[in-house]
Amino acid sequence: MRTDRQPLTTVRNLGILAHVDAGKTTLTERVLYATGAVHKRGEVHDGTTVTDFDAQERDRGITIFAAAVSCTWDAHRLNLIDTPGHVDFADEVERSLRVLDGAVAVFDAVAGVEPQSEAVWRQADRHGVPRIAFVNKMDRAGADLDAAVASLRDRLGTVPLVVQMPVGREDTFTGVVDLIRMQALVWDEGSGPAAHTAGPVPQELRAEARRRRRLLDETVAGLHPEALEEFCAHGSVTEEVLGRALRALTLGGEGVVVLCGSAYRNRGVEPLLDAVVAWLPSPADVPPVRGTRDGAEQERAADPAGPFTALAFKVTATTTGRLTYLRVYAGTLRKGDQVLDAGTGRTERIARILRVQADRHAETEEAVAGDIVAVVGPKAARAGSTLCTPRSPLVLEPPQVAEPVVTVAVEARRSTDTGRLATALARLAEEDPSLVVRTDAETGQTVLSGLGELHLEVAVEKVRRDHGLDVVVGRPRVTYRETLLRGVSGLVYRHVKQDGGSGQFAHVVIDVAPLDAQGGEHVTDERGTGFAFRSTVVGGRVPQEYARAVEAGCRDALAEGPLGGHPVTGVRVTLTDGATHSKDSSELAFRAAGRFALREALRACEMQLLEPVSDVSVTVPEDAVGGVLGDLAARRGRVTGSITQAGTTVITATVPLAELFGYASRLRSRTQGRGTFTARPAAYAPVPRPVAEAALAR
The missing domain is CATH 2.40.30.10 (Translation factors)
Structure with missing residues (x-):
């Protein structure tokens, strides 16, 4: 046992963020190797990495659970969290970002900004986490730093501050030019930690390096007053001023420093660590945490x-x-x-x-x-x-918990294991708040809900492996919502209850309308339910505290809609009138009145079923595009675009989540195993009438 207290300014709490397969775990492994925390480089394909230690992670070759590690670089302690890249485990990323001070966003040098890298970038934006970018896999065929940087600018809306350029292209990539110090860093094949050489920029790269350095000076000068002053006075920015400006711009979120390398070949890792120490915040640099007392x-x-x-x-x-x-x-x-x-x-x-x-x-x-x-x-x-x-x-404030969108029924094969299964599922939900366990009121089945098919598959496999249970799983089902197409006005509800002694009395009059009925605006309250409430009662006929109770009752009624008992969203309720009783009125009575009034109103409204839809990105060979497009159309998909480069086509589409179950195996069979796809939840959309009738009949 020991104490290892360090000054706050020498601590960095950072995460590694990226799309699946961009190289996060390999980069984390190389960071541990470069810092001396491990003495042998682990590989994802061998199942020997430090952070992918779970048996399922090693079997599947992806990060599932956020893993924390610590290491030391240049007398600084780095507390590093390797986060998942698959969309089904976005909640792990959310919880990690809530406690991190900074992050390294990893991008594939061939693909640039991919769907999930954009999603985690937006998550980091919400948390105000400063980032630096690392363009990985510079040794791959088709790697292009400039194209990757352009995708950062175009798709993420950020200002890239590129501080390196590659030495060599694709399989001849051997190092980088440091544009701040104007020197070349070159790694030998099979080099160990920090085994790179620094020297002058090669003659054939000097003109391009000077051009890129001037572009960096101009960009930074346009964003930072001290750099602008020096640039106007001397036509360039010194290394010292540039370093201070890059740190200030990173901490303020006004720009993103971009570095490049190949984590797999151990090239570019040490300069990245230097950048983490130089430009990402310490705990002393972040604002005080806020809470309530x-x-x-x-x-x-x-x-x-x-x-x-x-x-x-x-x-x-x-x-x-x-x-x-x-x-x-x-x-x-x-x-x-x-x-x-x-x-x-x-x-x-x-x-x-x-x-x-x-x-x-x-x-x-x-x-x-x-x-x-x-x-x-x-x-x-x-x-x-x-x-x-x-x-x-x-x-x-706790981290936000994502709302489940996929559900399966789970039961133990042996009735004697039912109690053990309940305990195992309760522990799962305790470890992962995005998993929800409940009992279906109609069937009595135990139902497990999560963020995607893979999320639930991993959870069930964890029950099988960790608890030794034989589990039967039903076919996945999506979580529907219900919303209004047409509302009702002037619905009157009187709640009167007399059981002896003090009774209950509440009289309310409500208007119910679609949420976007006024001015076309979209309103979602702080609970994310798509509900708005207001009272227009005058003359004190319904006191304010009773109006708040009516609102609470209306929220209660949103849990089950009239079509199929699904949660209701997109509702605007206006309390227009009401009456009280001098003795029998109470907040409890008005809450009950609000609940029953809205239930009655929803039964009188014209309702519509909504289903979750996903933004899908499918990468396929050019000769398989026709078949993939036809399959997407059969799945009710709406193609939104396609890009072809180097014999590969990336198709983007919006597809109902219910139609994506089993799509991975279908895509592999259509493309002889060469196609891949990613999907991330986008929104809820109306269900076509025939599909809705079939869903409600089940």
Whole structure:
């Protein structure tokens, strides 16, 4: 056991973000190798990487679970999280981004910005996480740094600040030109950590390097006052001023530094680590974390001497016990401390504090502000729980949880295993909040909902492997929604109940309309339900507290629609009139009135079924395009574009999620195994009448 406290300015908490197969895990492995944290390079295809330690990750060759590792570079500690790239595990990325200070976004030098790399970029935008970009796989046939940079500019709307250019192309790629120091960095074949040579820029590249450096100076000068002043005075920007400007622009999100390399061949990793240290923020650079205490907002700065405050962002059950992963925002946590779960009011004891290296751990005596650690002891904390000192409680905003879109029925093959299955599914939902377990009211079946077919497949396989259960799984079903096509006005509902003693009385009059009925606007409330409520009652006929109770009752009614019991979205309710009773009216009575009134109104409205649709990107050989387009049309897909380059066509389309089940195997058979596709949830769209009738009849 040890303590390894470092100054806040020498800590970097960063994530590796990218589309699946862009090389995140390989880059993480090379970072660990370059920093000396491991002494042998692991490979994804061999199943020997540090961060893809789960058996399913190694079998499938993809990252499924966000894995944390720590290493040291240039006297700085890097707490690094390798995140999944598949859209079905976007919730793992969301929870990781919630606690990270910076990120490295990895892009394929051939494909540029891909659908899921765009999705994780938008997630990072929402969290305000500064990023630098690494264009990977520069040794691949068709690799083009300029095309990849153009896709960053066009598809992500960012300002790329390119600080390197490649030495050699495709299979002759051997290094990079550092445009800031104007020197060439070259790696030998099979080179070890930091085994590169720095020298003058090759003669044949000097003119192009000078052109690119001037372009960098001009771009930075247009964004940063100090750089502009120097550029106007001298026609160029010095290395020192350029470095300060790049850091300021990165932290402010005004530009993104772009580097390049080949993680697989161990080229470009060390300059990337230097860039992380130089330009990504430390915990001291980020704003104080904000939370609520007794309804008032408070801030906590990253001060080891302040009141202990941490956010749990991941929970896992291991063979040695339950691990709760924390980002410590303020204060110091020591082994044996009592901490408060601010959301539940429960006090827990910290038995052990662990530095995490994927599936391996090193015990330490304390964790301070800025640290990312795992702790043993808390039994009830969930992902999103705030752990803090009991003397100064504070509730931090938890990470957003994505709404499930795919459902399967799950049951144990042997009736004697039913209890064990319930326990296993409850543990799954505890570890992954985006998994929802419930019992179907009509069939009595146990239903598991998640973010996609692969997400559920991995969850069920985890039950089978970890708990030794033989599980039967039903065919996946999508989660539908219901919405209004035409509303009703002036619906009157009187809630009167008399059981002896004080009764219940509430009288309400409501108008119900589609949410976009006024001015064509789209409104989604903070809960994401697509619901808006307002009261136009005058004269105090319905007091404000009762109006709020009516709103709460209306929200209750949105859980089940009249078509098939699906959640309702896109509803605007206006409370226009009502009446109270001097003794029998209460918030409870008006909440019940709101619930029953909206249910009755929805039955009178013209309703429509909605289904989830996905943005799909299909990459196929040119000779298979016709068959793939026909198959997409048969799946009710709407093609939105196609791009052909180097004998390969990328087709983009919008396809109902229900039609994508089994598409991977179908695509492989149509393209002799050469086609690939990605899909990410886009929105909910109306279901055609014949399809809706069939869905509601099931």
